[in-house]
Amino acid sequence: MTNKTRVATASLAGCFGCHMSILDIDERIIQLADLVEFDRTPITDIKEVGECDVGIIEGGVCNADNVEVLKEFRRNCKILVSLGACSINGGIPAMRNQYTLKQCLEESYLHGIGVEDAQIPSDPEIPLLLNKLHPIHEVVWVDYFLPGCPPPADTIWTFLEELLSGKPIEFAYRQIRYD
């Protein structure tokens, strides 16, 4: 065991763009690797989240699996971070909230252009969709919010650096934006 900070990340109803932005910290990732150890992340491909210091969530909550993963993160992470527009206010996926779930599924699986063998999937393997998509703070307590679509790598780096060194979390004007 090391005394490195354990970090886990997950992408729920998002596009993985926020994760790409994490990788965009470029060579600083080496510095980061000295400071943290990754638990469950799409990078490590670990499937279960263990005891962690920091959990970072990208994407909103659109289905039953998202809820379970999010709650698992909250249970295991001392600090939970809402990363990016989708986890913060639903983002693009929340535009489906303008329609009923039935309308969404019928458009996608029954009436959409190019649909063959039209049927709405009902396999128990597939997580059921929630009536509406929600930002993660409506399901669990969130400690920090990092806006952006995606949040700039520089913003993520500033945040992690400040967090890991126990400094107050502060950003320059140009580091915060909602798109």
Added chain:
Amino acid sequence: MAEITITDRIDGLLGQWGNQPQNLLQILIRVQQSLHHIPATAIDYLARKLGCPQVQVEGLVGFYSFLHVEPRGSYDILFSDNITDRMLGGQGVAAALAERLGVALGTTRSDGRVSVGYTFCTGMGDQGPAALVNGYTMTRLTPDRIGQMVELIEGAVPVTDWPQEWFVVEDNIQRRDILLQTALPDGAAIDRVLEIGVDALLQEMDASGLRGRGGAGFGTALKWRPCREATGADRVVVCNADEGEPGTFKDRLLLQRYADRVVEGMTLCAAVIGASKGFIYLRGEYLYLLKGLEAELQRRRESGLLGRSIRGREGFDFDIEIHLGAGAYICGEESALIESLEGKRGHPRVRPPFPVTSGYMGLPTVVNNVETFMAAAMIGVQGAEWFRSRGTEESSGTKLLTISGDCARPGIYEYPYGVTVEQVLTDCGAQDVQAVQVAGAAGSCVPPSEFGRQIAFEDLATGGSFMIFNQGRDLLEMVENFAAFFVHESCGFCTPCRVGTSLMHKRLTKVVVGHATRADMERMCDIGALMRKASHCGLGQTAANCILGTMDSFPALYAERLRSTSFEPAFDLDASLQEAREITGRDDPGAHLKGGGV
């Protein structure tokens, strides 16, 4: 053919209302009454005839809850859903009636025959549960009346032919003091001001210490004097009879039994400030009072107490028009009321200027409560000393309290200011009292430890509302009722009230269903504090009182419902899969979410 009828009808109304754009709301109310909705053709036609933008008419219809663009039923039934009506079983009667009629609550039956829904307090707290049918008040509804109502509706019997006893509104005076005990001969107050002069009369008013009876308590002479001194081509007297504060029903009595005195007070005010025009702004829920009031005005015109050359005095011309409200509590706020009188959406104005310098159509305007005008008339005749023989130093005279809820003798009580809550409770026969909500939805929830407090401007100020809850009641039901009331009644003008009322109600509902945690309480405190500070008018500034106040005085009410988790989701996780379960037909374990917060 139908369209010709509509425009003909509107032409008639336009003529009746002088083709004045400021009477637009009054015209729309009549269109709603006769056609059960405001058709697009009517909106278009009125806009053209009155030379106002079509969106202005549309925006007006959209603001008032008694105006509808979609047709309501030929029988439009709205049950009063104040907490006191609920306590008397109102919701049960409403649900049963709707079921018997085959209509979902809040909707209109597909054949257009009937609509059944809820409205907030209709001012019958002492004789509920109450409802409005086509605007007319029915009291003391009971489940055994439902069968007969269904028959009348299905048989298309006009409401005017329904049993008259259903529409009886009792005075229900339980205690009289100087105001209700003392006689006031017709014209006595007017004669007095004509005799002693305006300055002496104003001094008398000053000396009496009379303060506004609507609840805010602004000195009456402090309104009349600057209005008299303000520059303007004319001046206006407005009687605020928009008695919408839940649990208040004193103006109902005064307008029904003492209308002569109220009008006398208005006429006195007109003599003092030099007004030729007066309005009674009567809340739509009191439609049943309209005929009697109009008759009273006519009687006074014929007796030389109203109209031209009042009491034979050349140049003393004053007449009164009655304007109806249309289901908007905010119009009880004086500047919103003036907007409404001008035929606009009831948004409170930015002040200054205050109405006394710039009110109705920019004219200096005095707006006083019904009870204030009556008291003013009495003071005019009986004098300041008579008035000061009751009450406290800061709150002179008496106050009509309207008592409802858990007690043996609900009704109207006239008390000298300074009476304690305890005394009132004893007199009305209340036992095992858990709390008294004083001053309505925006007022204070008083716990037993504070029953020694006084009804007075310096302690518990109230427009009259005094609702009693015994130990068997769940006070959170009251809080939820009021929070929903403010969601419905926020005018929507400013951000803190428009959004805050909904955010507060959502969080409170979470507490009620047992899904809330400490974190939700903290959020409500933050939002409520902001509403108090930043809202545009008194409605928004006090809309959070019912929640913040009970959190303070009745912490156990909340604590016992809170979860021990540190956080709970904003919505029911498992219920939120319901739609997907229905679409896919799944009910396997994976189709459910167990548990709530982490």
Added chain:
Amino acid sequence: MSGQFIIDHKPVPFEPGQTIMDAAMAAGIYIPHLCHNPEFHPHASCKLCTVKINGRPASACTTQAAEGAVVESETDELMDDRRILLKMLFVEGNHVCPACEKSGRCQLQAVAYYCNMLAPEFTHFYPQRDVDASHPDMVIDFNRCILCNLCVRASRDVDGKDVFAISGRGIGSHLIISSPSGRLGDSAFDAEDKAAQVCPVGAIMLKHQGYDVPIGQRLYDQEPVSVVGDVAKYVVKKHDQ
């Protein structure tokens, strides 16, 4: 007779008749606001400009400046209040910044950046609202409307057209359009109207245009609204395309 009052310890001169907001703007002192535009009669509905005047909260845009008044604006308490108001505006509508052509030059966004709002942490309303693209040159996206009333005022007071009004009540308040169909395309609205140039958010937008300025170079990308000023000062006209 001109006078002087204090905002956050700084002296501010004023002329008679000026509001706190007028005088502050003239002195180059920024007070956050959304429904205010100095070209129009103040409305005082967004409440972002709530300040404390001699200790009492009031809207800076409608309160007359008074000699010697002590005004607090950028205190922790008032900035907290502004963040709550901004969060209210964000959750009340559907503000999907990544999918909005106004992003980067949106005043709601800019004021929220200025006030350090990281997220609208309230429960979202996700109201059902429409997009009206019936007009040849303009589009109106009701999802983004914050009810500032500026288009209503501009159309009424400058254009003389009364194309817009607010209907409904409370949380159901919404913008309506004057035309037989209720659609913008059937109204008297024109892209050259003043009402087409005053929307602080992405509710009323020019069509056939968007995402034309790279991220990093947009109006509020580099400097805050306190420096850049209101978006209405930077009118994008149809022929600028």
